Amino acid sequence: MVKVTVCGAAGGIGQPLSLMLKMNPYINELSLFDVVNVPGVGTDLSHIDTDTKVTYHLKSDDNNTGLSQALKDSNFVIIPAGVPRKPGMTRDDLFKINAGICSELATGIAETCPDAAVLVISNPVNSTVPVFAEVFKKKGIFNPRKLFGVTTLDSVRANTFISEVATNEADKAPSAFNIRVVGGHSGETIVPLFSVCAPHVYALEDEKKIDALVHRVQYGGDEVVQAKNGAGSATLSMAYAGYKFLHAVLAASTGDTTIIESSYVYLDDSIPGAKETKEIIKGLYGGESLDYFAMPVVLSKEGIKEIKSDILSRVNNKEKELLKICCKTLAGNIAKGASFSQ
Numbered sequence: 001m002v003k004v005t006v007c008g009a010a011g012g013i014g015q016p017l018s019l020m021l022k023m024n025p026y027i028n029e030l031s032l033f034d035v036v037n038v039p040g041v042g043t044d045l046s047h048i049d050t051d052t053k054v055t056y057h058l059k060s061d062d063n064n065t066g067l068s069q070a071l072k073d074s075n076f077v078i079i080p081a082g083v084p085r086k087p088g089m090t091r092d093d094l095f096k097i098n099a100g101i102c103s104e105l106a107t108g109i110a111e112t113c114p115d116a117a118v119l120v121i122s123n124p125v126n127s128t129v130p131v132f133a134e135v136f137k138k139k140g141i142f143n144p145r146k147l148f149g150v151t152t153l154d155s156v157r158a159n160t161f162i163s164e165v166a167t168n169e170a171d172k173a174p175s176a177f178n179i180r181v182v183g184g185h186s187g188e189t190i191v192p193l194f195s196v197c198a199p200h201v202y203a204l205e206d207e208k209k210i211d212a213l214v215h216r217v218q219y220g221g222d223e224v225v226q227a228k229n230g231a232g233s234a235t236l237s238m239a240y241a242g243y244k245f246l247h248a249v250l251a252a253s254t255g256d257t258t259i260i261e262s263s264y265v266y267l268d269d270s271i272p273g274a275k276e277t278k279e280i281i282k283g284l285y286g287g288e289s290l291d292y293f294a295m296p297v298v299l300s301k302e303g304i305k306e307i308k309s310d311i312l313s314r315v316n317n318k319e320k321e322l323l324k325i326c327c328k329t330l331a332g333n334i335a336k337g338a339s340f341s342q
């Protein structure tokens with residue numbers, strides 16, 4: 001029996017994400033949780049004739065036991081709960097509200113389904129993932145192999161944007177690419193590794209085109225925020241990306257050992273590749289190493305099997321510079337999240 005809970009299921013991401021999950025044959029029960037509107041979303045989805053059973057829970061249900069009812073027996077929890085950006089805001093501006101929401105959800109998970117894999121979408125991901133980790137550590141249930149910051153949208157964008165500038169016909173389809181994006185999930189902490197993943201795209205021999213492409217991936221979220229003009233940030237592309245990542249985690253949990261996806265993870269020494277990743281970051285950054293970084297990870301039944309550190313040793317000089325800038329900002333973001341619950 002596979003149970004997936006979506007926290008923030010009635011929101012802009014939560015609704016289309018839940019629709020896609022209702023169509024996933026691996027999932028037996030889809031549990032929807034929110035503080036508002038979730039009975040409507042849950043009832044609507046429950047009429048779809050796929051085999052996945054839908055349950056829904058408001059926080060206020062049965063004397064405020066809605067969260068524990070939603071989470072009970074969950075194997076996977078995906079979290080698009082929290083406020084989105086408006087034009088002029090950074091993701092960091094969301095921290096105060098969203099860190100509180102994440103801390104509350106983390107406490108619920110630790111108390112109700114401590115073995116679940118947890119996938120964090122709520123921004124700022126660079127800081128909210130450390131919020132989850134710290135709550136889990138305090139509760140004595142932290143498993144670094146099962147905590148994932150969802151950064152898939154960055155590689156989804158990189159694949160799309162590079163295909164738009166490709167000059168050779170074969171590369172004009174986004175599906176021709178699998179660009180790895182490392183670092184974090186905001187502005188200059190987003191580092192797409194085009195030199196490693198797409199050496200054959202002729203358009204990228206032009207320095208200016210590479211710079212423009214990197215910038216577009218780093219600030220792709222702003223494009224959507226501006227276009228939505230006050231009505232929020234990316235929801236549909238994020239639902240797609242969240243679904244893509246959860247599907248990969250689910251597929252790996254059934255025994256597929258070939259799946260590699262990028263995610264913002266805790267670099268715990270017990271995970272193969274984590275120490276090497278920290279060493280390389282330390283060398284590039286020149287300061288202390290970082291405890292969290294988005295990296296390609298090999299997924300397995302137990303969560304993260306290995307961190308693919310080798311990708312960082314193959315980057316070019318330009319990408320080394322981008323990584324240095326990334327590390328500086330990321331260090332502050334991590335410290336902010338890690339100190340929240342203290």
Ligand code: NAD
Nearest residue numbers: 008010011012013034080081082083084121122123153238
């Ligand atoms: P939204 O406002 O449309 O939806 C958020 C939902 O969370 C709402 O339904 C709200 O009621 C619910 N919520 C609030 N407090 C809650 C709580 N304590 N428990 C459960 N649910 C709660 O926002 P959205 O557009 O869906 O975005 C959600 C979050 O995802 C934002 O923080 C946004 O910045 C982030 N986001 C991340 C990525 C990424 O790549 N990781 C991409 C896009 C958006």
Ligand code: LMR
Nearest residue numbers: 085091123221222233234
């Ligand atoms: C994104 O990259 O689209 C999300 O992180 C939402 C945002 O605030 O830009």
